[in-house]
Amino acid sequence: MGDFDGKRVLLTGASTGIGAALALALGQEGARVMLFARREEQLRDVQRQVEESGGQALAHPGDVTDQQALDEAVAKMVAEWGGVDLGIANAGLGDATKLDKMHARVENLVALIDVNVNGAIRTIVAALPTLLAQGSGHIVGVASPAGVRGLPGTGTYSASKAALSRFLESLRAPCRARGIMVTTVHPGFVRTSMTDKNRFKMPFLIEPEAAAQHILRAIRGRRREYVFPWQISIMIRAIGALPNALFDNIMGRIRT
Numbered sequence: 001m002g003d004f005d006g007k008r009v010l011l012t013g014a015s016t017g018i019g020a021a022l023a024l025a026l027g028q029e030g031a032r033v034m035l036f037a038r039r040e041e042q043l044r045d046v047q048r049q050v051e052e053s054g055g056q057a058l059a060h061p062g063d064v065t066d067q068q069a070l071d072e073a074v075a076k077m078v079a080e081w082g083g084v085d086l087g088i089a090n091a092g093l094g095d096a097t098k099l100d101k102m103h104a105r106v107e108n109l110v111a112l113i114d115v116n117v118n119g120a121i122r123t124i125v126a127a128l129p130t131l132l133a134q135g136s137g138h139i140v141g142v143a144s145p146a147g148v149r150g151l152p153g154t155g156t157y158s159a160s161k162a163a164l165s166r167f168l169e170s171l172r173a174p175c176r177a178r179g180i181m182v183t184t185v186h187p188g189f190v191r192t193s194m195t196d197k198n199r200f201k202m203p204f205l206i207e208p209e210a211a212a213q214h215i216l217r218a219i220r221g222r223r224r225e226y227v228f229p230w231q232i233s234i235m236i237r238a239i240g241a242l243p244n245a246l247f248d249n250i251m252g253r254i255r256t
């Protein structure tokens with residue numbers, strides 16, 4: 001067993017992709033994981049896999065836009081396991097919308113913000129009273145390098161991850177003073193159902209299992225911010241430093 005032996009983890013977006021891989025990796029380290037997502041069948045599948053790998057898991061089907069469902073998941077963790085050590089706000093939606101289609105897709109665009117921003121806030125807030133009462137624990141948010149600049153064609157996604165990053169940053173100092181660590185992870189391209197739709201070549205694409213190991217490393221290392229893989233970390237530092245005119249010029253070559 002590893003560093004996560006016996007740790008009690010609230011994990012949203014646990015039914016597929018990075019979340020499912022994280023659940024399995026945590027299970028292999030002996031963690032107890034509360035799996036939260038909407039699709040019950042997939043969640044039960046992940047639960048079985050976590051249990052087969054030596055961990056423990058509970059499944060709570062629900063939507064991150066539903067505060068009551070998240071509060072119930074945390075209450076179940078407290079009742080079954082006595083508390084929460086780690087809360088991972090991972091659930092998220094992707095989007096690519098051309099300028100001409102934005103009006104027709106406005107409901108999808110605002111729904112994305114509701115899941116990626118408000119859903120993450122609701123997840124963290126659900127765990128927070130327990131973490132504060134314990135005076136210990138760790139909050140992790142899955143943001144994205146796409147939050148560093150506003151990327152053409154995926155503006156709501158960029159905006160959602162920027163908002164999540166700033167929210168987590170604002171929590172960091174007050175949480176630390178109360179014994180709670182806050183980590184923001186920024187995965188590069190990971191092969192999941194979210195990126196399967198991408199038609200362009202994704203540089204430095206990694207598998208969800210590798211992404212899960214990167215995230216565990218960030219948690220173990222008590223990192224504030226963690227961008228992976230390292231090539232993406234260099235890329236986003238360069239993109240972040242571009243003057244606005246040059247950034248617009250380069251992005252102007254992308255057809256949206």
Ligand SMILES: NC(=O)c1ccc[n+]([C@@H]2O[C@H](COP(=O)([O-])OP(=O)(O)OC[C@H]3O[C@@H](n4cnc5c(N)ncnc54)[C@H](OP(=O)(O)O)[C@@H]3O)[C@@H](O)[C@H]2O)c1
Pocket residue numbers: 012013014015016017018019036037038039040042062063064065090091092093094115119142143144145186187188189190191192193194195
């Ligand atoms: N893949 C990448 O390249 C990449 C890069 C950077 C960041 N990320 C971030 O990583 C996170 C996981 O994404 P992924 O790539 O693993 O994609 P994914 O396979 O599509 O997984 C998304 C997860 O979020 C859950 N989810 C979506 N809406 C939800 C809602 N309203 N309530 C509860 N759960 C919800 C989904 O479960 P249900 O549908 O069952 O609810 C699913 O488990 C996201 O926050 C994403 O933005 C991904």
